[in-house]
Amino acid sequence: MFNKILIANRGEIAARVIRTCKKMGITAVAVYSEADKQAPFTSMADEAYLLGGPRVQESYLNVEKIIEIAKKAGCDAIHPGYGFLSENGDFADRCASEEITFIGPASSVIRKMGNKVEARKTMEAAGLPLVPGLSRPLVDVNEAILEAERIGYPVMLKAASGGGGIGMQAVYSTEELIKAYEGNQKRAQMFFGNGDMFIEKLIDKPRHIEIQVLADQAGNAVYLWERECSIQRRHQKVIEEAPSSFLDEETRNKMGEAAVKAVKEIGYTNAGTLEFLVDQDKNFFFLEMNTRLQVEHPVTEEITGLDLVEQQILIASGDSLSFTQEDVKRAGHAIEARIYAEDPITFYPSPGTITALRLPKGEGVRHELAVNGSSTVSPFYDPMIAKLVVTGASRKEAINRMRAALAAYKVEGIKTNIPMLYDIISCKAFQQGDTTTDFVKLHY
Template identity: 60%
Template sequence: MYNKILIANRGEIAVRIIKTCQKLGIKTVAVYSEADKESMHVKMADEAFLLGPPRVNESYLNMDRVLEAAKTYHADAIHPGYGFLSENTEFAKKAAEEGIAFIGPTSDVIQKMGNKIQARETMVQAGVPVIPGKTLIDTNEATVLKAAREIGYPVMLKAAAGGGGIGMQKVDHEEEMMKVLPSVMKKAETFFGSGEVYLEKFIENPRHIEAQIAGDESGNVVCLGERDCSIQRRHQKIVEEAPSIFLSKKGREKLFDAAVKAGKSIGYTNVGTVEFLVDEGENIYFLEMNTRLQVEHPVTEEVTGLDLVEWQIHLSRGSEISSLQGRKTSYTHAIEVRIYAEDPKTFFPSPGKLVKWEFPNMDGIRYDFGVNEGMTVSPFYDPMIGKVIARASSRSEAIDLLTYCLERSNVEGIKTNIPMLLDTLRHSIFKEGKATTNFVHEHFKLTSK
């Protein structure tokens, strides 16, 4: 087992990883920016290293400084969490060259799945269903318009090297394509270093359902269940649950089979997620593979009894899947909501000091928080500040429990999306399990500043 792990992240995921390390008796090193010097993860870790100024390029994305921290404190391994450097091929490779274990898949696998084009081609060869689409290295207007006509409108225009919904745009007709193409290409270049774009057919009223997989160095790949992540704003998830009540037994088997096939086709090791769009007829289409832990991993943990961070650590040490076990659980359903420091009417960030941060202590409720009362929510990072997870013996009980909990929360000093989360949990469409990825767009009237 490792003696010491450096967590190359911040906020609630850094806190989450530290808790598992403490359970396993592993020492931890936190890294932080000047904006995060009073953060929870810094106080919880055994040691902490200042990376630099608040901006991510000078702190959490500064590979050399993160590696310097690992060497300074003699860390055996680095856990990247999600976001930041978690899917950075160069970082995983540099860590290996320094003799520091990277807790995740190999840099080769990260590279294969990091580019939507290469990932799609790999899945086609593996026999995993994909959405009809085209790669456009030549991104002049005539080429893009011709490709879109061949696929048929509406289409999704994406940054080929992107993720997290950044640079993603639904386009309904040619006039709109000519209008949005320059901005999507500019975003792609700014955020991912490549203006290459990708077009795919827009699937009407889909569910966004993903499969949690794990692979070991002996070539074994298993599926640990699915999560329905259909409720999203700006292509980013805000409510996730396990299992999906939309899938039939046959549909679930088809999804699991495709996920395992995807993992085996690239020799996947460690914990990862295969994301799919599922249409009204339960036809599944590969969307992308995330070669890391997911924000929504707690709902899988609550219904399986597994600690996925612990699995990551053991698998990175060469353990086989057959040797890993979890506790028994009586919970059959779990729902997670993401709490954002943002205006619920506009989705614009709302940084500031947390004057009040109060949530009830309840059976069946799990809190994954990265903040506490009195802290200042920084404007420099993602506005997600915590997650609340409800677990119960039925979906309706989990909804009621989560609603009850959020109704009794008290947050002052900043705006949060809790009012919107409550509106979602109370909505008849959500309660009936009929929400698709269009839910927020169709049922919430948003305003702009």
């Protein structure tokens, strides 16, 4: 078991990993930027070290500085959280070269799954159903036009190395495709250093449903049921829940078994998530794989009783899974709402200083916080400031608890998306489980 873990991240996920480290008796080491000097996670850690300036290149993406601090502090492992360096194969290799365990899968698997085109080819070979499309990068816009005509409009144009909806656009005609191609390619090159694009058929009114997996170094793997992540704005998840109200047991098990088969075939280890689009007839298609802990992992923890960070640490330290698929039970229903410092109408970020913070309380309410009542929300990072997670015996009870919690949640000094979240949870379509990926566009 590890003695000291450095958390190469910030905000609520850093706080989340620190809590589990302390529970396991492991010394938690935080790193922070100048903008995060007063952030709550820095005082939660056993040790905290300054990385550099507020910009991510000066701090949370500064590989050499992170490694330097890890060595200086005597850390034997690094937990990358999500975002930043969590899916960076070069960082995983750098950790290995310094004999520091990277808490995640092998760098070769990270690279393979990090490129959406490579991931398509890999999962196709593993037998997973794919959305009709091209399993290689497009040569140019002319080939994009030919492929779109072959597949049939509407299509989804995507950046091969994309994430968070960047470089991704639904296209309904050749004219739209010509306009969309260059702009999305430029954005992909700017954000990911890779302008490769590919194209897929746009599935009509799909659900975005993902399967959480755990796989150890001895070849054992399990799925921890599914998460429904269809409530999105600009292709970014806003509300997630587990289990999905749409799936039947047969489809749920088929998806889980397919995910486990895939991770075994690619030699995956640690926690990972396979994302699928599910059509109205419950046909499912592989979308992408995230080789890290997901933002929405708490809903899985709530229905299974497992601590996923603890499982990550145990697997990375060489332990085999202590349970089998038959042991993985689920109970109740959990919903997570991502709280952003942003205008609830325009979705523009709303940085500034929080002047008052009142958190809801009650049975089944869980908070994952990046801020306190006097925090300054920086413009340098993702504007998510908290996650509100509620659990109930049924979906109806979870919805009622979430509505009450959002009504009681008060953040002053900045704008947040809490009014939007409350409206979504209160919407009749949401309460009936009619949660397709175009929900926000249709109802908000």
